[in-house]
Amino acid sequence: MKQETIDRIRKFTDDRDWEQYHTPANLAKSISIEANELLECFQWSDTQYDIAEVSEELADVLVYCRNMLDALGLDEDEIILRKMAKNEAKYPVEKAKGKSTKYDKL
Amino acid sequence: MKQETIDRIRKFTDDRDWEQYHTPANLAKSISIEANELLECFQWSDTQYDIAEVSEELADVLVYCRNMLDALGLDEDEIILRKMAKNEAKYPVEKAKGKSTKYDKL
Amino acid sequence: MKQETIDRIRKFTDDRDWEQYHTPANLAKSISIEANELLECFQWSDTQYDIAEVSEELADVLVYCRNMLDALGLDEDEIILRKMAKNEAKYPVEKAKGKSTKYDKL
Amino acid sequence: MKQETIDRIRKFTDDRDWEQYHTPANLAKSISIEANELLECFQWSDTQYDIAEVSEELADVLVYCRNMLDALGLDEDEIILRKMAKNEAKYPVEKAKGKSTKYDKL
Numbered sequence: 001m002k003q004e005t006i007d008r009i010r011k012f013t014d015d016r017d018w019e020q021y022h023t024p025a026n027l028a029k030s031i032s033i034e035a036n037e038l039l040e041c042f043q044w045s046d047t048q049y050d051i052a053e054v055s056e057e058l059a060d061v062l063v064y065c066r067n068m069l070d071a072l073g074l075d076e077d078e079i080i081l082r083k084m085a086k087n088e089a090k091y092p093v094e095k096a097k098g099k100s101t102k103y104d105k106l
Numbered sequence: 107m108k109q110e111t112i113d114r115i116r117k118f119t120d121d122r123d124w125e126q127y128h129t130p131a132n133l134a135k136s137i138s139i140e141a142n143e144l145l146e147c148f149q150w151s152d153t154q155y156d157i158a159e160v161s162e163e164l165a166d167v168l169v170y171c172r173n174m175l176d177a178l179g180l181d182e183d184e185i186i187l188r189k190m191a192k193n194e195a196k197y198p199v200e201k202a203k204g205k206s207t208k209y210d211k212l
Numbered sequence: 213m214k215q216e217t218i219d220r221i222r223k224f225t226d227d228r229d230w231e232q233y234h235t236p237a238n239l240a241k242s243i244s245i246e247a248n249e250l251l252e253c254f255q256w257s258d259t260q261y262d263i264a265e266v267s268e269e270l271a272d273v274l275v276y277c278r279n280m281l282d283a284l285g286l287d288e289d290e291i292i293l294r295k296m297a298k299n300e301a302k303y304p305v306e307k308a309k310g311k312s313t314k315y316d317k318l
Numbered sequence: 319m320k321q322e323t324i325d326r327i328r329k330f331t332d333d334r335d336w337e338q339y340h341t342p343a344n345l346a347k348s349i350s351i352e353a354n355e356l357l358e359c360f361q362w363s364d365t366q367y368d369i370a371e372v373s374e375e376l377a378d379v380l381v382y383c384r385n386m387l388d389a390l391g392l393d394e395d396e397i398i399l400r401k402m403a404k405n406e407a408k409y410p411v412e413k414a415k416g417k418s419t420k421y422d423k424l
Contacts (some may be wrong), residue, residue, distance in 0.1 A: 149418075
């Protein structure tokens with residue numbers, strides 16, 4: 001995400017005095033709620049979806065994720081790179097290649 | 107997200123031949139599933155949570171969001187800026203300031 | 213649900229002194245969390261699933277729904293029959309038959 | 319749930335020819351989507367909620383759970399009683415009493 005985009009999200013919250021609602025717990029609920037509006041685009045069909053609606057709902061998920069990073073003072077790249085290292089260890093290429101099996105059943 | 111982080115996520119999928127599972131519908135399910143592992147950190151308390159677990163689950167949400175942007179060929183900043191313009195119009199500062207009311211009840 | 217089943221659920225909570233955690237908000241989170249463990253059974257395939265796992269996760273959703281009915285003093289049949297009347301009005305047979313279209317686009 | 323309520327739900331689906339959409343995977347998505355409309359009632363406050371809205375959303379979750387039991391030919395009491403036996407073993411009263419700790423950390 002570009003700094004300009006991050007700033008626009010922060011200004012939106014700031015202008016409305018909404019930091020008070022952005023507790024980590026409320027943001028976790030919000031991410032799940034928006035993730036399910038995204039899921040609703042695929043409720044009855046996996047292949048027929050409205051790309052404009054999907055884009056909007058995915059954007060909403062990403063905005064709340066940005067709010068949560070801010071509320072907790074986390075660095076996006078840092079937490080992702082640390083998790084990717086774990087994922088790489090949990091799913092060794094030679095075992096996981098081409099399979100959707102969960103790590104505890106690999 | 108830095109290009110290095112995006113590349114690490116793409117290589118992880120690519121090395122395991124997992125693009126085949128990354129349909130938009132499967133990724134929408136995955137975002138919701140990970141969002142709920144994040145929510146589980148706050149299941150019984152809003153204030154006592156393990157920041158390391160929260161960081162990992164938030165990272166998982168962000169990784170699947172990145173996968174979905176890739177699967178659909180969407181630009182993160184573009185879809186967010188377009189949605190922010192809508193949000194700004196739906197929640198005018200003078201009406202929404204300091205209130206958590208949903209736009210259709212403002 | 214039979215009275216015996218309801219009693220077993222209530223005794224489980226009661227024996228563990230867990231009513232204190234069963235606020236409506238915590239139960240709403242719990243229903244979503246369990247619903248997503250159910251969804252995880254279908255994460256990468258719509259047709260290959262483990263019926264034993266599906267049954268367990270669906271049971272967990274139903275147990276938390278029962279806890280929520282109890283926490284709020286609601287009658288299951290009453291709230292469902294009232295909602296079914298609304299659904300029947302929102303989706304008139306002649307318009308909705310054979311279509312998965314949402315009511316606001318019918 | 320009373321037989322009358324179950325029959326009303328089944329007739330609703332049947333009248334609209336909607337069994338075709340009621341695959342287990344679509345119903346799992348639907349349960350999660352409705353669970354999150356329920357969660358939305360508590361998005362910004364744990365204590366201020368609209369009981370009429372909560373009742374409607376909880377009813378929607380229960381209706382889709384009923385649809386899923388039907389789609390899979392499962393007996394509600396049977397799957398719940400089987401799961402309760404597991405839960406009772408996972409959370410022994412003497413260890414779990416008064417604590418919200420997850421079983422794997424008890």
